[in-house]
Amino acid sequence: MTPVPPADQQRPRRADARRNYDRxxxxxxxxxxxxxxxxxxxDIAKRxxxxxxxxxxxxxxRDVLLAAVVRESIDALHARAEDMLTAEDPDAALLAWVHAAVAHAGTYRGLAASMMSSMYEEGAPLRSSCDRMHEAGARLMERAQRQGSARPDFDAADLFDMIAAVAWVTERSAxxxxxxxxxxxVVTKGLLAGG
Structure with missing residues (x-):
């Protein structure tokens, strides 16, 4: 059995591990x-x-690292959706969030594709981030369908696919x-029934 180091020696190791993680x-x-x-x-380790x-x-x-890197921005996107649930215009709130979600998905080249593949893979490291985005968009979509003009035949999965598609095209565009x-x-005009 490996001896456990004294508590005063454990703290520096944990602090070093935390610094390494953050770095x-x-x-x-x-x-x-x-x-x-x-x-x-x-190269990341070396840098x-x-x-x-x-x-x-x-x-x-890689996906565990990518999930850690995007965690804060996903949390911010989720919080923004929560704030927008009380906005006066549900259609404008949904469209503003879609714009923010596309910008987020395009933060890093390849992020949109990683998130889309993780969306359908149980236990994938990015899955919880995808689920949070999906849930945030679903709530805004449902509100816009009830109180605004969002198409009733469009669901959160369609919304997520649209966001990923625009982000994917954007990252490949000159x-x-x-x-x-x-x-x-153009794309969001079709999202609103009156568009």
């Missing part, structure tokens, strides 16, 4: 921004000043975010 997330965020979601994990073993101890797969600016008004 890896910060470096990965930057690497994903620069190189996309397929950035080299070994963070740790060995690959340390990275894989904290993040056993125009970048300009593509979303052009596409979203």
């Amino acid at each position: 890896l997330v910060a470096v990965a965020r930057e690497a994903f921004r620069e190189e996309g979601a397929d950035a080299s994990l070994d 963070a000043g740790v060995g690959p073993g340390t990275l894989y101890r904290h993040f056993p797969s 125009d970048g975010p300009g593509a979303a600016t052009r596409l979203l008004p």
